[in-house]
Amino acid sequence: MKQGFSTTSVHGGKKKEELNGSKTLPIYQTSVFTFKDLDESEAYYQHGDRYMYTRMGNPNQRALGEAVAQLEDGSDGVATSSGMSAILAAILTYVGQGDHILCNEEIYGGTSTLLEHELSRFGIETTFVDLTDELSWSKAIKKETKLLITEVITNPLLKVIDIRRVVEIARNHGIKVVVDNTFTTPYLTKPLQIGADLVVHSATKYIGGHSDVTAGVVVGHQPDINRVKEITVRYGSSLSPFEAWLGSRGLKTLALRMEKQCSNALQVANFLDAHPKVKEVYFPGLITHPHHLLATDWFGEKYGAVVSFTISDESRINEVFRGFSLIKYAPTLAGVESIVSHPETTSHRYWDEDRRIKAGITKGLIRLSVGVEDVEDIIEDLDRALNMR
Ligand SMILES: Cc1ncc(COP(=O)(O)O)c(C=O)c1O
Missing domain, CATH: 3.90.1150.10 (Aspartate Aminotransferase, domain 1)
Structure with a gap:
């Protein structure tokens, strides 16, 4: 039976790691996990159904990623070291050298700086457009355009982007859509339900909710979310167990x-x-x-x-x-x-x-x-x- 939003906030994520009757998920404050023999480590590589090394996965990261994914109606989620690393992982899931991105012109300053000053160095070009002006932004689509990035309510002037319409146009051109749902949270809207490919959060904000954690989350569906995981592991931007635990605690309320x-x-x-x-x-x-x-x-x-x-x-x-x-x-x-x-x-x-x-x-x-x-x-x-x- 489908649960309500508050119930999922409190009980979201798989709880199989709870040990000794612990009411909350313990903090797995370890950088690595031990194996009893080579068969067990081989089974990890074959099936991936346990943990090996915290950068590659940890129960607290999983708990946060899964819980946010459930709230967003995604299949899975990846917890990252900050909102910015979540945004970077989502972008790199879809673009490489020579590709073009469309980004709403009013966006968190860190996102625009990443696009303009960092990704541009690797041959990834971005055009900043006004997504509230359909005629003008759709003219900026090129054959190299692979990705569109936007927030739902923009920062700081609080325009509302019609994600449904943006997704419709992007889809017609084979463009992926990444939505930063930090300001709105799944409590207000679930962009995956209306066709976004990935949703990112600065979990530093409403997910954590208490200004005591720096974290990010990317949620979506397979196979894209597996690629997000791969990028997070390879770029070393996984979330620490304690920060993930704080994020999960905040999420409950x-x-x-x-x-x-x-x-x-x-x-x-x-x-x-x-x-x-x-x-x-x-x-x-x-x-x-x-x-x-x-x-x-x-x-x-x-x-x-x-x-x-x-x-x-x-x-x-x-x-x-x-x-x-x-x-x-x-x-x-x-x-x-x-x-x-x-x-x-x-x-x-x-x-x-x-x-x-x-x-x-x-x-x-x-x-x-x-x-x-x-x-x-x-x-x-x-x-x-x-x-x-
Ligand atoms: C909308 C939005 N997205 C992303 C970020 C970046 O998040 P973080 O500071 O967790 O890296 C912020 C930070 O303020 C933000 O406001």
Whole structure:
């Protein structure tokens, strides 16, 4: 029988490694596994149904990969050392020298830097396109285009990409689609169900949920996911057992956290929208947002828990940051605590200034990741910081 989302979050992943009645999966803090004889090691190579060396596989990595795969409706998942290594493994699954990638122009800065400054050195070319403009982006498809990469709700300006439509067009051209579902999580949407080939997560964010783990996950179906595993092992980007264990622990409360954070974020967005010191609010839950209807239809009135906004007087940006008390300034998102970040000088600082300005990533832009605190306290802290002199 198919379980509900919360049940799968709590009980997901195979539990065969639980020993001595342990309620939770023990941490297999070992770099290697022993064999009693050559037959046993040979059986590992033939059937792969046990573990040999942690870089090549470990019960804690498996537990996290399988649990996220179950939530995403994938067949299997691979836990990696960070969100970036998950993205790299997903990209290398589909492209090699001479291939071309299409990437949504508004994307996490680390992803665009990887494409522009690293993969370009190996003859992999990327064109950045606006996936909200179908006519223009579909013109950028070439015969060498093998892959399209996008997030669902973009970072930091929170546009909603119509993945269904993007997949449809990509499929018609034999292009694979990798979706970064970090912001939305499978609680809001499951891109594999609508035709994406691989889904990646920075599990550092909502999967872990407590700002205490750096991890990534790639999920999908065979044979692609086997190739992801091979790349992760060969490039040495497997996840450590303890980090995997933390990721699995965080995952158990994903539904509870998302429910509260999404609800808090909607209230915070409405508060900011009415605030005299705020110029613009970017949040798909606001009816004025250009993708509000798509988001409502698709996510069922949950819009994620990141709200971006610009302040009216951007020369006061540092005073506003100094004015936060409950809300901390840190270049991350998704934890249980509310966090603000400054995209211009952190996540997107390596973009050219022209590109940042064109995209709307200005000095006055603040990205707020709304936590699980009482919403009145978050709002009070925002109001104090915005009125700071
Ligand atoms: C949407 C998104 N994808 C990927 C990453 C990279 O994840 P990590 O920092 O775990 O490598 C981030 C980091 O902020 C992110 O926001």
